[in-house]
Amino acid sequence: MERDLDNANPTILNVSQLPSRRRTGPAARHGPDSKCDSIVYPKHHWPYGASSSSDEGEDDAEDPVDAQDVYDLISTISDPEHPHTLGQLSVVRLPDIHLTPTPAELPDPDSLVTVLVELTPTINHCSLATVIGLAVRCRLEHTLPPNYRVDVRMKAGSHAQDDQVSKQLGDKERVAAALENDTLQRMVDKMLETCA
Amino acid sequence: MSTPPPPAPAGPAAAASQPSNPTITITPLPPFQPDLYQRAWSSTPHPTLPLLATAHAKSVTVFSLATFTKHSALTGGHARSVRTAAWQPPRGTQSKRLGLVTGSFDATAGLWSFDGDKDRDGNGGLEREVRMGDRDTEDGDGGEEEREWEFNLVLEGHENEVKSLAFSPGGQYLATSSRDKSVWIWEDVSNPTGDNDGEDDDEWETVAVLSEHDGDVKAVAWCPTHLANARAGVGRKHYSVEVLASASYDDTVRIWREDADGEWVCVAVLEGHGGTVWGLQWEGKERDDGRFPRLMTFSADGTIKVWTLRVDEEETEEGQQEGDPFRSGFGGMPNTMRRSLREEWDCTAVLPKVHTRDVYSVSWSADTGLVASTGSDGVVAVYAEKESAPEDVSMASSGAENGGAGPKSTWKVLGTVSHAHGPYEVNHITWCKRFDPGAERKGKEEMLVTTGDDGVVRPWQVRIA
Numbered sequence: 001m002e003r004d005l006d007n008a009n010p011t012i013l014n015v016s017q018l019p020s021r022r023r024t025g026p027a028a029r030h031g032p033d034s035k036c037d038s039i040v041y042p043k044h045h046w047p048y049g050a051s052s053s054s055d056e057g058e059d060d061a062e063d064p065v066d067a068q069d070v071y072d073l074i075s076t077i078s079d080p081e082h083p084h085t086l087g088q089l090s091v092v093r094l095p096d097i098h099l100t101p102t103p104a105e106l107p108d109p110d111s112l113v114t115v116l117v118e119l120t121p122t123i124n125h126c127s128l129a130t131v132i133g134l135a136v137r138c139r140l141e142h143t144l145p146p147n148y149r150v151d152v153r154m155k156a157g158s159h160a161q162d163d164q165v166s167k168q169l170g171d172k173e174r175v176a177a178a179l180e181n182d183t184l185q186r187m188v189d190k191m192l193e194t195c196a
Numbered sequence: 197m198s199t200p201p202p203p204a205p206a207g208p209a210a211a212a213s214q215p216s217n218p219t220i221t222i223t224p225l226p227p228f229q230p231d232l233y234q235r236a237w238s239s240t241p242h243p244t245l246p247l248l249a250t251a252h253a254k255s256v257t258v259f260s261l262a263t264f265t266k267h268s269a270l271t272g273g274h275a276r277s278v279r280t281a282a283w284q285p286p287r288g289t290q291s292k293r294l295g296l297v298t299g300s301f302d303a304t305a306g307l308w309s310f311d312g313d314k315d316r317d318g319n320g321g322l323e324r325e326v327r328m329g330d331r332d333t334e335d336g337d338g339g340e341e342e343r344e345w346e347f348n349l350v351l352e353g354h355e356n357e358v359k360s361l362a363f364s365p366g367g368q369y370l371a372t373s374s375r376d377k378s379v380w381i382w383e384d385v386s387n388p389t390g391d392n393d394g395e396d397d398d399e400w401e402t403v404a405v406l407s408e409h410d411g412d413v414k415a416v417a418w419c420p421t422h423l424a425n426a427r428a429g430v431g432r433k434h435y436s437v438e439v440l441a442s443a444s445y446d447d448t449v450r451i452w453r454e455d456a457d458g459e460w461v462c463v464a465v466l467e468g469h470g471g472t473v474w475g476l477q478w479e480g481k482e483r484d485d486g487r488f489p490r491l492m493t494f495s496a497d498g499t500i501k502v503w504t505l506r507v508d509e510e511e512t513e514e515g516q517q518e519g520d521p522f523r524s525g526f527g528g529m530p531n532t533m534r535r536s537l538r539e540e541w542d543c544t545a546v547l548p549k550v551h552t553r554d555v556y557s558v559s560w561s562a563d564t565g566l567v568a569s570t571g572s573d574g575v576v577a578v579y580a581e582k583e584s585a586p587e588d589v590s591m592a593s594s595g596a597e598n599g600g601a602g603p604k605s606t607w608k609v610l611g612t613v614s615h616a617h618g619p620y621e622v623n624h625i626t627w628c629k630r631f632d633p634g635a636e637r638k639g640k641e642e643m644l645v646t647t648g649d650d651g652v653v654r655p656w657q658v659r660i661a
Contacts, residue, residue: 110615112552112573146649147619149553149572170496171445171472172554172572172621173279174412176235177301177357177375180276 010082010089010122018075018087019094021068064103065144070115071097073143074136078194080128080187085194091119091132096155113148115140118155129159133169134178135191220578220611225634225643225655228259230266232651238557238624239647242283242294246631248645249296250653251278256298258345259653261631270308273347276301280360285367287386296345297370299358305372307349307398349398353380353405360415360475364438365422370400371440373413379406379442379452381460404460406452411445415475419489420562423482426489434537435463441491443473449493449503451539464539466503471496474555480562491541492567494555500547500569500579502605506540545605550577550612561627561642566658567607568644570622576613576646578658582606610660617648628655 071094075087086092096118103113117136121129133152140150152169154162168174178184228248236252239259246261256270256278270278277300284295284307294310356375363370370382381404387397419426419439426437435453440460442450449466472495479489488505495501553572560567567579582605616622624647634657635641644656 110574110619112619145619149621167445167472171412172556173357173359173414174375176277180301 010084012084013088013090015088019068019071021072064106065099065113065148066103067094067097067099070099070117070140070144073195074117074139076195077132077135077139078191079122080131080135080191082122086119086132086136089122091121092117092136093120096120109145110147114151115144115148116151116153118153120155120158124158124160129154129162129165130168131184131187131191133165134175134184135188137169137175138179138188139192139195219661221657221659221661222576222578222611222613222644223657223659224616225632225657226264228264228266228653228655232257232653234651235649236623236647236651236653237277237279238281239626239645239653240281240283241626241628241645243285245294246629246639247283247294248628248653249281249283250647251281251298252651253277254300256281256296258296261628264632264655268310268345270296270298270345270347273306273308273350274298274300274302274304276357279358282361282363282370285363285365287367287384297351297361297363299361299372301357303352303354303356303358303374303376305351305354305358305361305370306347307351307400308345309348309398310345349400351380351382351400353402354378359412362416362418364418364440365420369403369418369438371416371418371442373416373442375412377407377409377411377413377444379409379413379416379440380404381406381440403458404454406442406450406460406462408450408462409442409444409446409448411447411472413442413444414472415443417441417476417478419478420480423480423489425483425486441476441478443476443493445472447471447473447495449473449476449491451491451541455537463537464541466491466493466541466543468501468543469493469495469497469499471498471554475557477558477560477567479560479565481565490544492558492560494558494569494571496554498551498553498555498571499549500555500558500567501543502545502547502607503541504544506542545581545607547579547607548609550609551575556622557624557626559626559644563627563642566610566627568625568627570616570625570646572621574615574617574620574622574648576616576622576625576644576656578610578612578644579607580610582608613656616646616656617650617652617654620649622646622648 071092075085075092077086079086079089079091082089098116100114106113119129119133119136121132137150137152140148144150153166156162159165179188232250232252234253236250239248239250241248241261247267248259248261250257250259254271254274254277258267258269259265260267278298279301280299282297284297292311296308298306298308300306351372354372354374354376358372358374361370361372368384370384371379372382373379380402382400383403385401386399419441421437435455438454440452442452447469450462451464451466452460453463454460473493474496475494477492479492483489487507491503493501493503547567551569551571551573555569555571557571558567558569565581568576570576626645627642628645629639630641630643631638642658644658646654646656
């Protein structure tokens with residue numbers, strides 16, 4: 001059984017077992033840069049009322065984001081201590097991603113969409129849960145349009161201090177400050193290197 | 197700048213103000229220029245001058261409220277983001293020096309000064325500085341930048357990010373709060389006359405470190421002591437007049453006062469929010485019933501609450517019999533008794549719920565008593581307190597019916613604006629005097645200013661029908 005802070009033998013799913021729509025994910029529609037700077041210093045300016053993807057002139061504005069898209073964005077994030085992705089380790093699971101309301105039902109492009117991602121760390125006292133959550137929040141806030149509000153939580157019972165970790169990850173000020181911490185920023189950058 | 201200019205001010209956001217409520221109209225005015233193109237945290241208006249200090253990234257941009265353009269900038273003082281800024285109350289009557297203090301994620305607070313009289317003769321130097329903003333057109337990075345802010349002093353002591361700071365009303369004390377769960381109180385021990393042009397004489401001492409919170413202290417605020425009613429209250433025999441309130445990640449609010457021994461003690465813990473308390477606002481408008489100013493708190497739980505100091509008739513009489521004015525006789529009282537000098541604060545109102553996510557900012561106008569709120573959902577809401585019915589007033593005078601807290605007040609929403617900053621979160625809102633040419637009563641009329649993740653600082657005209 002698991003001992004210490006690290007999980008020596010996590011269950012690893014084969015890439016072919018992962019949920020997929022068998023096409024390239026939506027990551028390509030976004031900028032190539034996967035750094036987190038945009039959370040600390042959002043650089044893009046979205047003019048009022050303009051459709052959020054209009055600046056790229058791509059036609060997938062007609063194709064609203066769904067749970068699979070969100071899964072594709074974050075399942076490729078690397079685990080900070082194993083040479084596998086969060087999808088392979090089942091830290092990120094498709095049924096634990098919820099979008100409300102469904103983006104297709106939005107009355108106008110500025111209306112909010114809440115993305116709730118519940119994470120299941122590989123063991124219940126994983127000391128790196130906060131870092132994983134930070135990377136997931138970082139990845140989604142950078143790639144999703146600005147009307148998406150990202151809530152990253154630990155799945156109930158999955159982590160010894162799940163409420164505490166969830167509260168930290170929900171605190172915008174703490175997240176912003178964490179990403180100005182060079183050590184944390186480097187860890188997150190490294191985890192995001194495997195994202196398309 | 198390669199980014200396209202912002203759209204005309206009357207965009208879809210304007211149309212979003214609620215037509216259903218005819219009592220108020222909230223109309224966007226042209227945003228402050230230049231656009232900051234990065235998350236801006238807060239915008240603090242100067243108490244008297246037409247200036248607004250906006251904290252963003254590692255700097256502060258000061259805007260002119262007369263022209264809605266950049267006046268000056270504070271850069272190079274902090275290694276990480278500046279979260280907040282506060283204007284220093286003027287020291288001495290003839291000092292034309294502007295003072296601003298910045299709180300940063302680099303765990304320090306910085307004290308800055310801007311000499312409005314430098315290279316100027318006679319009076320009105322500051323007014324002229326402000327007017328120079330007229331010529332300082334487009335992106336403000338031009339030749340007007342010689343007028344710089346000087347970084348005078350760094351206040352070090354906190355272990356982690358400084359999140360909030362506030363000067364006491366007279367400027368004697370500065371409170372800072374941090375993720376390290378503490379509040380520090382600093383006292384100004386500079387040359388009080390402000391002679392020597394106020395150069396290089398800034399000196400501050402730590403007088404207290406308050407560490408009773410169990411989480412980040414998100415905000416601190418001093419009670420406005422200039423009001424007559426702020427001097428009444430339970431503790432007036434035992435404590436000095438200054439009252440500090442702090443809001444925390446531990447979901448509580450604490451009230452702090454200085455006792456006769458010069459010790460800052462927690463006199464009340466306000467519990468009731470179901471999430472981080474993002475901040476607090478004291479009632480700045482004097483109350484007709486002479487009661488102590490109330491406190492408004494707002495939270496990640498999406499609610500805004502009003503708290504009232506309970507006035508216990510017996511305790512007041514006891515204090516009168518004791519007859520000792522502050523700082524005489526009380527110092528010898530044993531600690532056990534001192535601990536009993538707690539204040540009781542009751543939640544006497546919850547504002548109608550508008551926000552669906554964290555409420556990041558609330559502003560309670562000292563002029564009109566109106567309240568404005570904003571937050572993660574990008575909604576701006578304005579509220580008014582309903583006039584209390586006659587029977588409520590009689591209850592207030594008896595003070596007995598609900599534990600001496602006075603009548604429960606009720607509030608109504610006057611109007612809301614959705615998507616105030618498009619799809620972005622709005623981090624801050626403040627009432628602010630108007631000095632722009634469009635104002636009907638310059639220097640008196642109030643507008644709202646919102647500060648968002650989009651780097652836009654937007655003024656809003658508020659007209660009450």
